[in-house]
Amino acid sequence: MQERMKLPFLMPMLIFLFVWNILPLLWVVGLSFYQFSVLQGGIPRFLGLWNYISILEDPYFWERFRTTFSFVALAVSLELVIGFALGFLFNQKFPGKRIMLPIIFAPMIIAPVAAGVFFRFIYDPHWGVINYFLTKFFNIRLEFLEKADLALPAVAAVDIWMWSPFMMLMCLAGLQAVPQHLLEAAEIDRIPWFMRFRNIVLPHIRPVLVLAVLLRTIDAFKTFDIVFVMTGGGPGAATEVLPMSIYRQAFLFFRTGQASSLAVIVLFIAVAFTSIYLMMIPKEA
Amino acid sequence: MADTTRERGKVNVWGVLAAIITIAYSLPILWLVMTSFKSRIDIFAVPPKFIFRPTLTNYIYTINRGLFWGPLLNSVIMSVVSVLLAVALTIFAAYAISRFNVKGSQLIMFMVLSLRMMPAAVVVIPMFLLYRLLGLVNNYIGMILLYAMFSIPFSLWMLKGFIDEVPRQFDDAALADGASVLQVLRDVILPQLGPAIATVIIFNMIFVWNEFLFSYILTGVETRTIPVQIALGIYTDKGVDWEYVSALSTIYIVPIVIAVFALQKSLLRGMTFGTIRR
Amino acid sequence: MSKTKRNWLSALTMAMVVAVLASLMVAFPIAAEEEVTLRILGIGGWTPSELAVKMGPLFSKYAEEKLGYKANVVADFAPFTSLYEKAASAFAAKSSQYDIIISDSQWLGAFATGGHILKLNDIIEKDPALSKIVKDIYPQHIASYMTYPDGSDEWWGLPQEGDDLVLYVRKDLLNDPKEQAAFKAKYKIDLPRTYEDFAKLDWDTFHKVIEFFNRPPKMYGFAGEYAKEYDFISDHVMSMFWTWGGDIIDTKTNRVRGILNSKVNAEALKYYKDLLKFQPPGAISFGIDQVINAMAQGQVFSALTWAAVGRPIFDPALSKVHDKVMVVMPPGKILENGKFNRIYCLGGQPWVISKYSKHQKEAIDFLKWWYLPETQWEFARRGGNPVVRSVIDTEKFKELNPWNRAYVDMIPQGRDFWHLPCYAELLLIQQEEWTAYMSGATKDAQTANDNIARRQELVLRRDGFLK
Known part of the structure; x- marks a missing residue:
């Protein structure tokens, strides 16, 4: 009887999604087979698979891929380690936690643009506060965003600062699921801490951590704002991550057709990530 | 007895360590806020000044430099209206998916989630094509609809999760009393969801508030939001305008920092798209 | 169903209604505009662009006295790093938000072939004052700031500042x-x-x-x-x-x-x-x-x-x-x-008139005003670099600001790149x-x-x- 409300309930959202998102996405898929520029206008010229072939043959595309991958690997692995450590620390009992936690969580929801712009100031080789301490205590001066091998880690550091708390949050959630009586029993039996960790703690927090790593991987893969405001992909192409590259194709070179085929490739990657993510959601949660 | 003192001693070590880390962690934000209260000479001082005479000039200057109230108001209106719109739309859909036997509900949830997983740099291309066609670039309604659309995935996942948690017996009892589905939704489900909806709204608002790329590409002067203004307003003819950037960023992140305190309990659930429900 | 919960619901509904209404009001301003507002997209952090806007009130005065309408010049600024993206995406979207864009000389090709900017030949030829001005500009400035394709006589922009x-x-x-x-x-x-x-x-x-x-x-x-x-x-x-x-x-x-x-x-x-x-x-x-x-x-x-x-x-x-x-x-x-x-x-920028502008006539008036000798001198006095030779080839100009002599002397030794x-x-x-x-x-x-x-x-x- 009430099933008759199904359509009226679902349709507004679905129609909106379809017109506002699915349709344009299909348009992009279509455009990816054409040569077209929204700036130059004119009639799109059919190219077949040429856009895709030229992307896959372009060594610079693979280099951007590698840059993106290094960024993701660096950021997510360090976030995991730092978040893990913080999680264990904040799992202990001590006063003042209620005030400390929100302060640590705050970077997570700060606008990446604001954080990026401001870290440029903090990193500055001349006025920057980090270099002030570096010169004072170690007598070195690092050009964080200016040197080819430092720029990517320096940008990743901002991401790490922003997102380690997320790993910590997930880690805390996992730790709370660890049965306390097992730990106590193990302690009485004088089982070494790393054995306790491996056999009791790890199995309980693993599903949450897998999810956390996956979610962070997806988000780090999307990183655009910080790079855009901090380095613009430079120096050279040291921080030129894939989204940056797509953005340039679309809104600097206005090669809309080519940008569309890049977009379609990334679309597939995103869909793949989504499927993996859904598979990893812990069943009991 | 001895055991508890040892425990207490431990407690303090952890606490002190945590306090130190917390302070260290907040330093970048602290430095930003401090900078916003410095004069230009102090901002560019070498070595950096840690103790200085605070001044409000940067704020007065920022407000008067132009394009302050406009973008601020835009940020507020867009985040509020678009999110309310999205929540209003998704609440029905979430209920339908949670309660009815919807064919393809798995597919809907999957599609919606992939939308969230795509980089903005990719999605902005179709949106630009669409808005160029409809003449919605630099248009209020356009921006609100856009952000509403991008608030749907999160809202749907969260709301469906929350509705799943409301026991079905409540619905059945009301239905047996002769209530219509709409009445059930309004009188039984919604009241249960109060705090949940608030969480969804705040989270979505933060996403919209922080969003940069869509606003950068699709807005004009009239519809510009604050993050874009931070990126575009960084230079003036005196060089990099750190006074402006620091003051504007500080104003901009204050609501966000307040939001973290408000969201403490639901942070985990929100950040994982409602897939972890503790 | 408790009362507080109902209140909460109606509050939410109210909030939604108010928010939607508020946004509609902002979206469709009721104000009846008599005044023409010219919007210039300029380069943030770039003195000559900022001067063009700071001198706007002078144009308002001129328009009211000499042209008989009220005009108002406002600006939007984007730094060099994002100006092209802002300008080009506004053009690609056929947006009417900018009337005049301070473009870099290298962009003329992209804007002209896309049909986004007004071709100025007819306008200049029909207007004796503007024709006179163009004759008063160095040939290399005409080639760099006005012409596309290279070597043709198609003009798309006028030099806002030389540099x-x-x-x-x-x-x-x-x-x-x-x-x-x-x-x-x-x-x-x-x-x-x-x-x-x-x-x-x-x-x-x-x-x-x-x-x-x-x-x-x-x-x-x-x-x-x-x-x-x-x-x-x-x-x-x-x-x-x-x-x-x-x-x-x-x-x-x-x-x-x-x-x-x-x-x-x-x-x-x-x-x-x-x-x-x-x-x-x-x-x-x-x-x-x-x-x-x-x-x-x-x-x-x-x-x-x-x-x-x-x-x-x-x-x-x-x-x-x-x-x-x-x-x-x-x-x-x-x-x-x-x-x-x-x-x-060579530095400096031309300005171009958007084809999607709703105030093209006023934009042309603005440019005519800009190249009046007194406006050019005022621009120079405030620290800008005009290109009109009857202004810059004078000893008075070269003495006016400390950088003027080097600016003028470098013009023959300047070179522009691809358009x-x-x-x-x-x-x-x-x-x-x-x-x-x-x-x-x-x-x-x-x-x-x-x-x-x-x-x-x-x-x-x-x-x-x-x-």
Whole structure:
């Protein structure tokens, strides 16, 4: 009887999604087979698979891929380690936690643009506060965003600062699921801490951590704002991550057709990530 | 007895360590806020000044430099209206998916989630094509609809999760009393969801508030939001305008920092798209 | 169903209604506009663009008195790094939000072929005042700021400001007898002191000067642009190439190979990199703004940058050295054939009228007003660089601001680069490869230039400019 409300309930959202998102996405898929520029206008010229072939043959595309991958690997692995450590620390009992936690969580929801712009100031080789301490205590001066091998880690550091708390949050959630009586029993039996960790703690927090790593991987893969405001992909192409590259194709070179085929490739990657993510959601949660 | 003192001693070590880390962690934000209260000479001082005479000039200057109230108001209106719109739309859909036997509900949830997983740099291309066609670039309604659309995935996942948690017996009892589905939704489900909806709204608002790329590409002067203004307003003819950037960023992140305190309990659930429900 | 919960619900509904109404009100303003508002998209942080808007009230007055309507000039600014994206995406969306756009000369091709800007030939020919103005502009300015395709007589923009690279030096140090004696003792030559000394100066000698005044950490010898953003490093590197006797492209065939990656260019590129050792920390990411800062804060002895940024350097409120600086022509190079060669990048911007503007007539009025002699003089007085020869070729103009003489003298030695629609891609390739070389990712100069030649030819061939 009430099933008759199904359509009226679902349709507004679905129609909106379809017109506002699915349709344009299909348009992009279509455009990816054409040569077209929204700036130059004119009639799109059919190219077949040429856009895709030229992307896959372009060594610079693979280099951007590698840059993106290094960024993701660096950021997510360090976030995991730092978040893990913080999680264990904040799992202990001590006063003042209620005030400390929100302060640590705050970077997570700060606008990446604001954080990026401001870290440029903090990193500055001349006025920057980090270099002030570096010169004072170690007598070195690092050009964080200016040197080819430092720029990517320096940008990743901002991401790490922003997102380690997320790993910590997930880690805390996992730790709370660890049965306390097992730990106590193990302690009485004088089982070494790393054995306790491996056999009791790890199995309980693993599903949450897998999810956390996956979610962070997806988000780090999307990183655009910080790079855009901090380095613009430079120096050279040291921080030129894939989204940056797509953005340039679309809104600097206005090669809309080519940008569309890049977009379609990334679309597939995103869909793949989504499927993996859904598979990893812990069943009991 | 001895055991508890040892425990207490431990407690303090952890606490002190945590306090130190917390302070260290907040330093970048602290430095930003401090900078916003410095004069230009102090901002560019070498070595950096840690103790200085605070001044409000940067704020007065920022407000008067132009394009302050406009973008601020835009940020507020867009985040509020678009999110309310999205929540209003998704609440029905979430209920339908949670309660009815919807064919393809798995597919809907999957599609919606992939939308969230795509980089903005990719999605902005179709949106630009669409808005160029409809003449919605630099248009209020356009921006609100856009952000509403991008608030749907999160809202749907969260709301469906929350509705799943409301026991079905409540619905059945009301239905047996002769209530219509709409009445059930309004009188039984919604009241249960109060705090949940608030969480969804705040989270979505933060996403919209922080969003940069869509606003950068699709807005004009009239519809510009604050993050874009931070990126575009960084230079003036005196060089990099750190006074402006620091003051504007500080104003901009204050609501966000307040939001973290408000969201403490639901942070985990929100950040994982409602897939972890503790 | 408790009462509080109902209240909560109705509050939420109310909030939604109010929010929607509020947004509708903002979206459709009720105000009946009698006043014409001209919106100019200009370059943030760029004195000439900001002056165009600061002088807006003068146009309002003029329009009311002479043209009989109320007009109001407002601005939107985007920094060099994002101006092209802002302008081009507004054009691509056919948005009417900007009436006039201050465009860089290289963008004319992209905007003109896309049909986004008004062609000005008819407008100029029909208007005696504008025709007279155009006859009063240097041919190379017409070629760079107005014309696309190169060599044609199709005009798409008018020069908003003219500009070229000039050298800012600390005259207080150059005129110090103790410094002069020490320099003479060290290098056995006289320290250049006057404008005329610098006019004959070559890089070999200037290199000694900056080495001499390089006294870190208090003061460094030099500052130039090295940033990846927009065209910052390209302008300077190309200037070095041209001055060294090289070039970047064969403008007839659009051939790059063998021209950009010549031996002499590699030498010039390496020379420009080696100058970094006389520059403050972080110089490797200096753009225009950072160079202004370094000079104005007294951090460097000399700076190679645009004549357009003279105003902040000579402004007592912004500059610690406002009374200690002299502006001269940048050094040249003595080529192998013994010829003194000095060719630097041309700066400056045309403005263009948007085809989607709802106030094209008023925009043309505005441009006519801009080229009135009194407006041009007012622009010059406020620190801008006009291009009209009856203004700039006068002794009065050259004496007006400290940088004016060098600006005018450099015009014949300025050179512009591609106006092709694929300019953005060509530029990014250079920015990427040259900053990769500066930052140490690419080990030698020849490789960087080889990469550019190869990649640029791919783009040119793809778009059919290279056969």
